[in-house]
Amino acid sequence: MSEVTHVKEKSGFEDFQISKETLSSIKKMGFKKPTEVQLKTIPLILEGRDLIAQAQTGTGKTAAFGIPIVEKVNPKRRKIQALVLVPTRELAIQVTKEIKDIGRGKRIYALSVYGGKSIRHQIDFLKKGKDVVVVGTPGRVKDLIERNVLRLDGIEIFVLDEADRMLDMGFIEDIEFIFQQTPERKQTLLFSATMPKAIIRLAEKFLNNSYEIVKIKPEEVTVDRIKQKAYRVDTGKEFETLTDILNENTGKKSIIFTETKKGADELSRKLRDKGFNADAIHGDFSQNKREKVLRDFRRNKIEILVATDVAARGLDIKGVDVVYNYSLPKDVESYIHRIGRTGRAGKEGVAISIISTIEDRLFQIVKKKTKSDIQLVNLSDKPIETLERRNFTKNSRRKFLRR
Incomplete structure (x- = not known):
């Protein structure tokens, strides 16, 4: 070797x-x-x-x-x-x-x-x-x-x-x-x-x-072309915050990442109920349905695609204006891969994360390891926990940093 x-x-x-x-x-x-x-x-x-x-x-x-x-x-x-x-x-x-x-x-x-x-x-x-x-x-x-x-x-x-x-x-x-x-x-x-x-x-x-x-190192130049922003919210306020942001970005081709297939289905349904032009894609869909959803998204018949990491891996989707993290992924590599869906072909992109207060420390790690200037908008009254908090032990810190 x-x-x-x-x-x-x-x-x-x-x-x-x-x-x-x-x-x-x-x-x-x-x-x-x-x-x-x-x-x-x-x-x-x-x-x-x-x-x-x-x-x-x-x-x-x-x-x-x-x-x-x-x-x-x-x-x-x-x-x-x-x-x-x-x-x-x-x-x-x-x-x-x-x-x-x-x-x-x-x-x-x-x-x-x-x-x-x-x-x-x-x-x-x-x-x-x-x-x-x-x-x-x-x-x-x-x-x-x-x-x-x-x-x-x-x-x-x-x-x-x-x-x-x-x-x-x-x-x-x-x-x-x-x-x-x-x-x-x-x-x-x-x-x-x-x-x-x-x-x-x-x-x-x-x-x-x-x-x-x-x-091959991930293309840092691509990340540099992406404006990154995170909204810190109390648990249970994620959907309300997401819809407010989506209303501010009407007409923009967007991908929203979720952790699970069930979460993708539920989120796309709730967005449609609110009047958003959204649909989901994940591994449990039939091949015909997956192909139709992707075709409609590429042709701008669907404005918002809700996807899991696995479903989106390997897909070549051009012209994505905004990528949303509906909670942070479990590792930094997945975060980079997600936001890399925008800001392609020399164009600027936007990546927005909705993070709950329990994700404070993971957010700090993502920010540190990506060396990114991620703007944090704090919508919660709870104090922000950092890597230096006493209740964050050395062992758990090492565990997070190894991800």
Whole structure:
């Protein structure tokens, strides 16, 4: 195991050892210069190295493994040679489309498999034998293996995308089952937005001993373009405060993050009852409903999208004006990921958090670790607790800071 800390500066994709067909496809997709994650990982993957890469959504990580996959698979073999596991249906669709676009010049066929759509349709495509890349959610991939229609004996590249979210969603047993169906000799790649101990354990279990670690820092420039504000309220006043703020920001495309699926449903319903144009999205929705909600939000038919972290991970939604935290997330990385939904493509964004008084210390930690100038509006008469309060023990402080 070793960590990549420096790479030779490259001016463009032509500096990589990739084919003219792939270069042409990349150009048609509008890619001009490699991103940091692409610079650091593509050469390693082309060399056949196993690796774990820490990179946020929006850093170009799909192309980071998609370009080498297109270069390494052989469409003439008519056998599945690359498998990419992802946590959500939406991400499966997005990753498949990007790999298809990258591989268009080389006639690379890719198939996405996920729940919520007819499994018979996916089986029919697999039986045709054209697809050499499969992108899927762990549950559906396992189902297809058990039905003996998805054979992984020809796999040369195995990718776990958004690995931390798949662990959070309880997919570890399915992932281990799938991994056991692949050949012992293969290249394994883990891409994760965060690097908790569980991811390192997973890497040590799946990757060979000489695997590389690549870490891409979250784009602080993006955070700098986001005006951050927090409203401190008494418990029970969160919804009233949120609606007041929403009324001040009428007409702005917004995402509100909640901790649970039930919370997303309840909040979107309460907002609609108050006359707001809102809808929710989370993992319990049918595929058709999820696609409709996202389509309506992108087309501005829905002004406010209430989402869980898992449902929003991997979604490419442009033009979000305001991101709301309807309570702070449990870790700083999730906070950065949430607010990064706004302030994209050189534009300024706004992130607003509704925090109860019991979240005082967590707010201080978020502010400290993000090094952000978060404006605090105190709407409560209760005194603000800080990290220095005596009842906040050293052990509990360490616990929070490790998040």
